[in-house]
Amino acid sequence: MALHAWGRLPNPHNANTVRLHDRHADLPNVTLPWLAHGCGRSYGDVCLNRRGSLLHTINLDHFIDFNPATGILRAEAGVTLRAILALVVPHGWFLAVTPGTRDVTLGGAIANDVHGKNHHVAGSFGHHVRQLEILRSTGERLRCHAQQHAELLRATIGGLGLTGLITWAEIALIPIANPFMTVETTRFGHIDNFWALNAQAETCWPYTVAWIDCLAQGKRQGRGVFMTAAHAATQENLPDWREKPRNIPFDPPVSLVNSLSLRTFNALYWHKARSGTSLQHHVPYFYPLDAISRWNRIYGSAGFYQYQCVLPPDAMCAGTTSLLNRIARSGQGSFLAVLKTFGNHPPPGMLSFPRPGATLALDFPNHGQRTLALFTELDAIVRDAGGAIYPAKDARMPASLFKSAFPQWETFSQWMDPAFSSDFWLRVNS
Ligand SMILES: Cc1cc2nc3c(=O)[nH]c(=O)nc-3n(C[C@H](O)[C@H](O)[C@H](O)COP(=O)(O)OP(=O)(O)OC[C@H]3O[C@@H](n4cnc5c(N)ncnc54)[C@H](O)[C@@H]3O)c2cc1C
Numbered sequence: 001m002a003l004h005a006w007g008r009l010p011n012p013h014n015a016n017t018v019r020l021h022d023r024h025a026d027l028p029n030v031t032l033p034w035l036a037h038g039c040g041r042s043y044g045d046v047c048l049n050r051r052g053s054l055l056h057t058i059n060l061d062h063f064i065d066f067n068p069a070t071g072i073l074r075a076e077a078g079v080t081l082r083a084i085l086a087l088v089v090p091h092g093w094f095l096a097v098t099p100g101t102r103d104v105t106l107g108g109a110i111a112n113d114v115h116g117k118n119h120h121v122a123g124s125f126g127h128h129v130r131q132l133e134i135l136r137s138t139g140e141r142l143r144c145h146a147q148q149h150a151e152l153l154r155a156t157i158g159g160l161g162l163t164g165l166i167t168w169a170e171i172a173l174i175p176i177a178n179p180f181m182t183v184e185t186t187r188f189g190h191i192d193n194f195w196a197l198n199a200q201a202e203t204c205w206p207y208t209v210a211w212i213d214c215l216a217q218g219k220r221q222g223r224g225v226f227m228t229a230a231h232a233a234t235q236e237n238l239p240d241w242r243e244k245p246r247n248i249p250f251d252p253p254v255s256l257v258n259s260l261s262l263r264t265f266n267a268l269y270w271h272k273a274r275s276g277t278s279l280q281h282h283v284p285y286f287y288p289l290d291a292i293s294r295w296n297r298i299y300g301s302a303g304f305y306q307y308q309c310v311l312p313p314d315a316m317c318a319g320t321t322s323l324l325n326r327i328a329r330s331g332q333g334s335f336l337a338v339l340k341t342f343g344n345h346p347p348p349g350m351l352s353f354p355r356p357g358a359t360l361a362l363d364f365p366n367h368g369q370r371t372l373a374l375f376t377e378l379d380a381i382v383r384d385a386g387g388a389i390y391p392a393k394d395a396r397m398p399a400s401l402f403k404s405a406f407p408q409w410e411t412f413s414q415w416m417d418p419a420f421s422s423d424f425w426l427r428v429n430s
Helices: 081-091 106-111 150-156 191-201 259-272 282-286 295-299 313-330 369-385 399-405 409-413 423-428
Strands: 016-019 034-037 053-056 063-067 072-076 093-095 129-135 141-145 165-175 180-188 207-212 224-231 276-281 304-311 337-342 357-365
Touching (some): 034 165, 081 093, 357 369
Antiparallel strands (some): 063 072, 207 337
């Protein structure tokens, strides 16, 4: 079966695919170069490898150890965050950092050093990795932690799968009293209001994020809904909650996302949002998009891009406004865009994406050259601001932007396993 990335951009060359079943086994004897592939929730080509073979890790799905007294968990790299939560939440533990979907593997979360809505207090996923094992193409198995192979660990966290195969990892969880979140919602009428709300909220809430209407212009530019949250403390009067999974059952031939549907959805969402405090189960709070599996099909056979950038603190307000102006003028755009600020934690990986500043993420239907031309203009704003694009979401950033935004790339490349590569790595080194 051909493996895809989440953006489902047309890809005429499928890689050879082999499923791994045993973490103790040697790497398989298949066409080089190799690349691990987890759930394929990266949007672009960091999880693709058309010249060689994908090592599909989804059956490396065993838990190795979990201590409910300390919240230390060790698991094979193909275990998903969904499976981890199913195991640990009933024992009063939660992931220290989680992205906006549970359907990612432990190995994928480490290799992209994913971030969540609590970066300003907790840093990124890699900050909570205590140790891991990496299997190199030489057959060596290297256990990496702060006292041993520490530089290889720093290369592997955020290392985009290029340092070898992570076979297992050990992470530290955080305690929770129950599966619910206290969520405070505030509707705001203009992007300028976001910065003040956010600065205040970051001093008292562990989770902060805003959904903004990237198509609203003029006096309503960047209007949005700001959500702050904390794990609920109360044990009493917790509501019943059951997941009702839904699916997009077929591939529409053309995108169902167009400027009319986008404008209507974004305006409805903003008008429907109510300011106030509520108790929400952690699943709809953290993973609203998991409610519809395979929602990426709505973009039709041409697929879609996500553009996620980070802008440094001194440029984030003006830079975000410039990005929104340019996007609104293009008439292309996104269902709700996500805006959040990162904290000042030193990055745990050489190629970690999170860094101080604000990160903006938007989805765009693939309209070919028209969409790529818009991205070139957005890149210029990001470059001038000294920002960066997130490799996990990227399918087209130019090599020059990657190299200037990830200045440790040369040091990183010394730790790469020569038998591993990816379409992303070839592209940003061409
Ligand atoms: C709806 C949605 C919401 C998202 N929200 C966020 C978010 O809030 N924050 C965020 O940071 N990201 C977010 N993402 C992106 C996603 O979290 C990352 O792309 C994640 O890394 C995907 O994990 P995966 O298991 O699907 O890995 P894949 O996409 O299959 O692979 C990702 C990378 O990990 C490497 N890899 C996988 N397994 C291993 C292994 N065992 N050993 C070595 N390398 C390995 C691959 O080679 C590849 O380079 C979101 C994605 C979606 C679809």
